[in-house]
Amino acid sequence: DQTSTPRRRLSPELLVGLVLIVGGALAGFTLFERSSDKFTVVGAARNLPRGTILMRDDLVALDVGHVPGTAVIRASDASNALGRRLLADVPEGAPIAPYALAELSVLGADEALIPVALDPGFVPAGLASGDLVRAVISFPNSGTDAPLPEVLPATVEVFDVGMTGEFGDELRVTLRAPATMALDLARADRISLMKVQSDR
Secondary structure: OOOOOOOOOOOHHHHHHHHHHHHHHHHHHHHHHHHOOOEEEEEEOOOEOOOOEOOHHHEEEEEEOOOOHHHOOEHHHHHHOOOOEEOOOEOOOOEOOHHHEEOOOOOOOOEEEEEEEEOHHHOOOOOOOOOEEEEEEEOOOOHHHOOOOEEOOOOEEEEEEEEEOOOOOEEEEEEEEEOOHHHHHHOOOEEEEEEEOOOO
């Protein structure tokens, strides 16, 4: 007679080990599933240069994987980004980080927004909203008796930069400056700007 091979019973310790292995695998699978969840966040609808004041058409909804909450703006909070200024360039399709935005402060009682038309050659390269500048006024059209060029004492903020002129070859820079500075700028034959780092 052939003797049948006795079946080995699994010990309780081995059963517990198998349960732990299977449970760990399921937990890992669940964690993987959760890590692959998508979140809808606020991104750039096009290349947005530093200094851009965000409007609705600057923003787009993006689906991204799991990222730290402080690194993105959830789509439900998109209104919090409107009207704020970018502190850095943001390429098209990239999420906008909340720490890359600055609030626009209210004008002081003695401040005004002063638009100035400038030749591009008299403006620092890459000038953008939020930069701090000093204005230099000169009088090249006033002959030999013209006053010397003068650096105005106030350090002022660039509020906006745009192109103007019949052929789009002139820069229009709006300065947030003391209201009295408008008189100095108005009397100049030529205005140039130099970027500075100091606080106002």
